[in-house]
Amino acid sequence: MSIRAAELLDWYDREHRDLPWRHPEAGAWKILVSEYMLQQTPVARVLPIWLEWVARWPTPSATAAASAADVLRAWGKLGYPRRAKRLHECARVIADDYGDVVPDDVEALLTLPGVGSYTARAIACFAYQQSVPVVDTNVRRVVARAVDGLADAGPPSTTRDLAAVAVLLPDDSTAPRFSAALMELGAIVCAARSPKCGLCPLSHCAWRAAGYPPATTPPKRGQAYAGTDRQVRGRLLDVLRGSQKPVTRAQLDIVWLTDTAQRDRALDSLLVDGLVEQTADGRFALAGEGDG
DNA sequence: GATACGTGGGA
């Protein structure tokens, strides 16, 4: 079963959320910033950070001129702070190598730090109106249901997923809106947890036609967060974000008392990732503190 | 292909 573009586009025009990075005046850089922030992070949490961010650093060169520490602080508790570091590095590359203009071709975009298959195509599509497939988790789920009649998407495969969406893409200038609509439908109607099929505009959904069969593969258990290195890293970084001055080892140690080996490992990984630096006197600070 | 990588809100 396929997806009728007209149904999807009409629904999108009626029901889509008014998100600022979708406004025509946003421009490629601010769209790029939104894409980094939206990687694995809900719109509601991104919105306030994005608004402050693009007002403060409206261009790649403005972003590149900021210190890494300021960038990490502005990122706040959005999560996965390596994204902030990569965004900062990306800004420098675009400022230095691309004349402060976000490149418009997928191949060049893919060379930027933090830009993978999804983000490269999202920028080409939404910032430059190119008819390239854009595949995120929402799109994969909508296609799995509406086209394949399955409750959930199978394991991701970039090659396979791109090909599946490519055949659905309208062969005209509506392609970018079609991709945005696919993502929007997955986000607010064809949701993972409780799909609102009563509100779905698609009159030909294979999953519905099959009587909404449940997933056949057992749900994969995501790893617990409590007690992981990720949680320890988060705690350590939170201390560093909150201090304008370098902190002592003891100030970091108190955030994780239960497993000192794990705490040491977490701190070391932050140093390796370049998110944290050690000062000459042995204290610790956010990377690039004092730069810019 | 599997795994590491933050955080917080809703069911």
Next chain:
DNA sequence: TTCCCAAGTAT
């Protein structure tokens, strides 16, 4: 309260 999961990327 616990569990799920949210516009992925890099290794």
